[in-house]
Amino acid sequence: MLSFKLRHEAVKLLETFEKASSFFSMLEAINSSFPAIDNYLIQIGEGGTIANNAMSQLRSHLLQLRNIVSQVNIREFYASLEEFQKNLHFAKESGLDDLNIIDGISKNIDIFAEKYEVFIGAYTPQSASPVITEARKLTSLLNGFKTALLFFESNLEEHYYEIENHKELSLLLPSTMSLNQFAIKLISIDTIYTELCSLLDISMSEYPLVISKIESGSLWAKVFGNSKIIELMVGFLNASASYVYHNYTKEGKLLAIPKKLDVIESVLEFTSKLERAGIDTSTTKEHISKAAISIVKELNTLLDGQAEITVNNTTHSIGEEVQKQLLEVGSPLKIEHLIEENL
Missing domain, CATH: 1.20.120 (Four Helix Bundle (Hemerythrin (Met), subunit A))
Structure with missing residues (x-):
């Protein structure tokens, strides 16, 4: 454990x-x-x-x-x-x-x-x-x-380090996974951070994403980075988990967040969150659109195969009864991607 x-x-x-x-x-x-x-x-x-x-x-x-x-x-x-x-x-x-x-x-x-x-x-x-x-x-x-x-x-007490303009993200994905899946999800965390640093014009060399703790089997990652970026990541992770688990299908699938800008805006409140972080969204629309699609892809990757996720002590899940049914069926909880229209 x-x-x-x-x-x-x-x-x-x-x-x-x-x-x-x-x-x-x-x-x-x-x-x-x-x-x-x-x-x-x-x-x-x-x-x-x-x-x-x-x-x-x-x-x-x-x-x-x-x-x-x-x-x-x-x-x-x-x-x-x-x-x-x-x-x-x-x-x-x-x-x-x-x-x-x-x-x-x-x-x-x-x-x-x-x-x-x-x-x-x-x-x-x-x-x-x-x-x-x-x-x-x-x-x-x-x-x-x-x-x-x-x-x-x-x-086992968790230690929090107070460094100016830095915050910590704790992400727990409890379902077991292979080494390849483990690596893919870690890369997704890094990709989301990188995309947001680019959007907010924050230097990756000045504010790198630093590993605080990683445990395998399941995945528990604690990473440390720029406070604005981490706050955005926490918000996007919570919103995406809420959407995906709410849209669990009778066929045993998690419905991925569609890579369509209007849906992304509805689910993640992408633009408004960026504006609260100090971004002038009126001058960077194309950049924001590309980053939004890339970030949603990585959020879907993180949630793929997971019946539960904990983000900084906030837990989202599809519910105990549904998890029990999945265990009885013995089928993996795969994310279902919709056929998406051209953007």
Whole structure:
């Protein structure tokens, strides 16, 4: 899985820890109420009068557990526990759990829940002891896992560099592709940047398109370039993705943006975006027309074969149900080009 996706899943799971407040409140209440339990066990191991006194005190503590757990709403606790379990399952399905740590945590949550259910049905010292033991074990596991997630998320953290007149473009194309397809899409990104630099009369030597990060298999590219050009690229990518995915056909095709100037203007708002970037469009109409057609060709190339695209954290897709149908059919998601009239 791409580090972009891994970090996203790690962040979502960390948010799950925060949302499951009733579940963790119960664990904290149980654990914080028995800080001396290890000392009792040591004294019991010594035998004699000390052991007898320790057992009596421990039994008294166990009897108090009923009052402690009653401080947390039972319905909220179970709802919180179940939601946390569900989110753990989603994280595992996403590919975050290569070492099967989540499976171990889920099993321990189930064991704790079973012991807790027995306890609230009896409220005896005998049923309280396993609850405390499992709560301590589970808390240790969860704390370790959360620490690992924080470390993992921190090491995959995206770093943004503030350089005058520069911005970053992040483009994620999650569908797998061949080396040739990968290279073609990278070239499309560069071609769009080059065309726009020419239109805006921006020097490529002064503002080259610099690679910040690239990951393969799927394609995740982060590139760094002139802020005006990057803003235009982001706008055109978002607009083209919206158009193409909205025009998904029943035959399983993505409808390409036609290379006709009136359609390009309608879909991308090409001229108005250039004007906002400071271009006098009245004196460069021919240049704009040629650049528009070239850029649309590369935008179609980028979207070809992709059921989803993420541009600077904005995701566009044809929808989960359609993607599911495509997987069942097993056919590639190819872009359908219309027969275009002469311009």
